[in-house]
Amino acid sequence: MTGLLLTGARVVDALGTASEPVDVLLRDGRIAGVGPGLDGEGAERVPLDGRYLMPGLWDGHVHVGQWAAVSRRLDLSGARSAAEAAALVRARVDAGWDASEVLLGYGFRDALWPDAPSAELLEVGAVAVALVSGDVHTVWANRALLARMGLPADAWWLNEQAAFDLNVRLSAVDEPMLDRWVADAARAAAARGVTGIVDLEMGGAVEAWGRRAAAGLRALRVRAGVYPVDRDRVASSGLRSGDAVPGTGGLATVGWFKLFTDGALNSRTAWCVDPYPDSGSRGLPTYADAELIAVARDALAVGLVPTIHAIGDRAVTQALDAFAALAVPASAGLPPRIEHAQLVLPGDVPRFAELGVHASVQPEHAMDDRDVADHHWAGRTDRAFAYRALVEAGAALELGSDAPVAPLDPWATLAAAVTRSRDGRAPWHPEQALPLADALRASWGGVAGVAVGGRADLTVLDADPHAVEPDALRTLPVHATLVAGVRTHGPDA
Incomplete structure (x- = not known):
């Protein structure tokens, strides 16, 4: 069996028009046909039951790499002050932390903080601490981290290239x-x-x-x-x-x-x-x-x-x-x-x-x-x-x-x-x-839309994005995703 035949798809264009249900044939990583009642000989039939189909996002x-690592770091995005960020660090250490590992935090935004960060605020015994700002352009560290990384005592607050360089070292796995x-x-x-x-x-x-x-x-x-x-x-x-x-x-x-x-x-x-x-x-x-x-x-x-x-x-x-x-x-x-x-x-x-x-x-x-x-x-x-x-x-x-x-x-x-x-x-x-x-x-x-000859990179939705309230776009349900005609998310992915 070669290719996929997506049946009953409502094709969405950018302007807000969803087609009547049609079939979409995918072969060799490309869109081979769009229209009602396609034969699709030898292709696996995948019923979409009126769901909405559009180009992949x-x-x-x-x-x-940094995105993949963030979920393994201490979330500081809610900190509203330097003291609050430091308190989150202390709470994590108090909950149990292996001092042989660097405690990495991520996501602080200090531009409107009412107080000033300092190296002293992050002193938590022997634990080395490095906090990366939400825009990734700043690293705030304590003395234990500086000693571990061989950095001078005044490098506890780094911006731009110096911060990027340290973040690369901290992120190394x-x-x-x-x-x-x-x-x-x-x-x-x-x-x-x-x-x-x-x-x-x-x-x-x-x-x-x-x-x-x-x-x-x-x-x-x-x-x-x-x-x-x-x-x-x-x-x-x-x-x-x-x-x-x-x-x-x-x-x-x-x-x-x-x-x-x-x-x-x-x-x-x-x-x-x-x-x-x-x-x-x-x-x-x-x-x-x-x-x-x-x-x-x-x-x-x-x-x-x-x-x-x-x-x-x-x-x-x-x-x-x-x-x-x-x-x-x-x-x-x-x-x-x-x-x-x-x-x-x-x-x-x-x-x-x-x-x-x-x-x-x-x-x-x-x-x-x-x-x-x-x-x-x-x-x-x-x-x-x-x-x-x-x-x-x-x-x-x-x-x-x-x-x-x-x-x-x-x-x-x-x-x-x-x-x-x-x-x-x-x-x-x-x-x-x-x-x-x-x-x-x-x-x-x-890509301008779903068209014959285009790459079979597609997103299948449970709702028409043009028909939902704009705020509801944040949680719009995705039924399936295909890259080069291969399912990467959804049933049988």
Whole structure:
């Protein structure tokens, strides 16, 4: 028996039209037919009984190894002060902790805390403690951790690259263990209808996905990011952006070359035109303009298309200027991208479409950071997380989570995009909410709809997303998920 015949499917398009029940034939990883009464000779019949079928969902920005590890860390996302975060650490130690292991916490957001963190607050005897901020741009540690890691006494609070470097060390586990964790995370993603991710793990993603696919992990398509530390190794293998990673059957491809121009809002290191009110700082640029262009051009010369992290408005301008100088050709394996674009000057909004630069954005960040933005970007939040303005100016959006900064759940992402609300709060700048049609298109990984010849990467839903209340998108039930015509979630997966 070859292929699958999905019978009684209501095909959903972005505009809100669900078809009358039709059959959808899948063969050799592709959609071979769509219509009523298909024969499907030799194919396994899978009755969908009027359920809703649409293209599979993508998460456009994931740090998959970190996301897989987060569930094994102390959750600090609810801490409203440094003292409260420290109390959670002490409670975990008091409940029993092996002092031979580092106690890792994750998820604190200190931008509005009423008190100041310190190394002393985290002193819990011989237990080494390291707490990673929700945006992953800060690590707060105690003296026992610094001694264990061979770091100086004043390194208890690290931002940006120093924090990234320490987090890589803290997150290090052997490959078999990490791959088991990633497999668990992939299954959980499939249960929410995810068929693909852009993995921007900070180093070694191309090789890691080759290894995982060879071991049988084929639940997702992956575009594997490349960092400067990886560039020469990947380039020497002859791989370019868009190329299939050997041994993955095309499920993993080489993604973008990741560069940073600034930090993050919560860390007050996002590079902005206007100063932060409490410090007078304008954030932390990573590169001078000419240096950024040179590094990006060198990557493009070996076939690696850049994506540039830019959160503050000054950083977004620098990133757009770099792409204007690069003039990435249409023949490149992927379109150029900017990651986050959280604060954009009005004059820069139309430049995304003019330059063909995609905006990789994370709507849940707007919900996480609305209060921080109201304080630190006061008077400018009408152009913060400005997704509607970008779409209306013709920009192509790609929605994602930045997991572990937000959960790898596209329905949470979609709900945040279309409601600009969460937890019963009033919508925040609702004029920047996306219509559901635009949000879906930005979540389908570049696919326009379910069509003959397209990849058989599909999500089957128990409800029509256009027919539910927008807030109900967060919990919309997923019946089944298929990647290349193979069931990765649902009955008989």
